[in-house]
Amino acid sequence: MSCIFCEIAAGRIPAEIVWRGKGVLAFLDHRPLFPGHVLLIPEAHYVTLADLPPELIAPLFRVAQKLEAAVESAMESQGSFIAINNKVSQSVPHLHIHVVPRNKGDGLKGFFWPRRPYDSEEHLRETAAKIRAALAQESIEG
Secondary structure: OOOHHHHHHOOOOOOOEEEEEOOEEEEEOOOOOOOOOEEEEEOOOOOOHHHOOHHHHHHHHHHHHHHHHHHHHHHOOOEEEEEOOOOOOOOOOOOOEEEEEEOOOOOOOOOOOOOOOOOOHHHHHHHHHHHHHHHHOOOOOO
16 A cells, blocks of 8 residues: 655656655645645655654754744744654655644634543553653653
């Protein structure tokens, strides 16, 4: 099965490309939330952010930072929404960052899912402890 984003990166499927750099590509989403909705991808195929090699994270997010400012400026928006879906709600299984221009009252309601509060303070602390334990298993600097 081929990946549509890999095909776009290879130039075999047309897309409205707004930026191309070393290993990174940005193009307009063909089903935008609002005009100016851009998708930023690594040209190489990685499914999730966790799959992206550590040396590619900073270059990808440097472009995301510049792209966010450019989209806001170009679209004369008050702000933006930056998002990555990993697996769930990921319509194309290729890592991509959504950069969406936003304006107050634009109709987009924050997150697209209902909020689920913690059952108790103990549940909150247990959840934090689980995440800390999982992080302890990873090699993270900072």
